[in-house]
Amino acid sequence: MTPEQIAAQFPTNDRQYVQTSENHVTLVCKNKPCKRAGRLEYTAIYVTPVLADRPGSTTYIALQGADRAAYARDRYEVDRILWTPCPACGSRNVDLRRVRGIRNDDKACGPRCRNAKGGDCECSCVGANHGADLRAW
Numbered sequence: 001m002t003p004e005q006i007a008a009q010f011p012t013n014d015r016q017y018v019q020t021s022e023n024h025v026t027l028v029c030k031n032k033p034c035k036r037a038g039r040l041e042y043t044a045i046y047v048t049p050v051l052a053d054r055p056g057s058t059t060y061i062a063l064q065g066a067d068r069a070a071y072a073r074d075r076y077e078v079d080r081i082l083w084t085p086c087p088a089c090g091s092r093n094v095d096l097r098r099v100r101g102i103r104n105d106d107k108a109c110g111p112r113c114r115n116a117k118g119g120d121c122e123c124s125c126v127g128a129n130h131g132a133d134l135r136a137w
């Protein structure tokens, strides 16, 4: 689904509030013989409904993962939607790691960052390249 197609599902009044952002998470299989690590790219589409129409309603997030889109109300729901069993061994013992970028311009981004499996990134890319050389999950 394109952002435009997702936006079209919302009432006309809401569509002007659509914002998109590109994101990724890393996933790591905890099954000992497998231990696959991968990167999952997704687009978050934020739609803030007009509050006057529906008081109390919050921001919706539509996700375009590999093959799915769903609405989430917070980052925990986002993680639940993105989480998937290991594509290599089918194990459900999988860790999802949200990439947290901490700016450090003294540390040039390199192979260590591009192959990283952990969630924390502290280098000049501020998380953008973190785990970029991992296989797609």
Ligand SMILES: [Zn+2]
Pocket: 029, 030, 031, 034, 035, 036, 086, 087, 088, 089, 090, 091
């Ligand atoms: Zn696995």
Ligand SMILES: [Zn+2]
Pocket: 112, 113, 114, 116, 120, 121, 122, 123, 125, 127, 129, 130, 131
């Ligand atoms: Zn990094």
